[in-house]
Amino acid sequence: MRYETLDAGAVQAALETVDGWALAPSGKAITRTFVFRNFVEAFGFMTECALLAEKLDHHPDWSNSYSRVEVSLTTHVTKGLTDRDFKLAQAMDQAFLRRN
Numbered sequence: 001m002r003y004e005t006l007d008a009g010a011v012q013a014a015l016e017t018v019d020g021w022a023l024a025p026s027g028k029a030i031t032r033t034f035v036f037r038n039f040v041e042a043f044g045f046m047t048e049c050a051l052l053a054e055k056l057d058h059h060p061d062w063s064n065s066y067s068r069v070e071v072s073l074t075t076h077v078t079k080g081l082t083d084r085d086f087k088l089a090q091a092m093d094q095a096f097l098r099r100n
């Protein structure tokens with residue numbers, strides 16, 4: 001499997017291609033909180049994203065509390081940000097838009 005590790009400049013450029021994601025203080029993850037009308041909407045989004053993550057072979061670190069889904073994306077094998085984190089972020093952004 002191929003991972004394209006991103007340097008600081010590439011991370012800044014990639015952040016422009018996603019919606020509402022912020023760089024974590026460590027610089028090794030990006031985070032976004034998704035808010036829904038209720039738990040069922042939030043869990044439906046998580047279910048769709050779980051299938052997208054399997055397809056992309058890249059998986060989120062996330063938590064859910066009622067209508068909120070807090071997501072952190074990082075690449076565990078490289079211990080940093082890669083193009084895969086941004087591909088998954090884009091897919092999650094699109095899933096959110098389809099549902100709102």
Ligand SMILES: C[C@H](O)[C@H](O)[C@H]1CNC2=NC(N)=NC(=O)C2=N1
Pocket residue numbers: 001057058059060073074075076077078
């Ligand atoms: C074998 C498998 O492809 C790897 O373990 C993948 C699966 N999903 C992954 N997801 C994330 N976020 N980071 C990884 O390093 C990672 N590795």
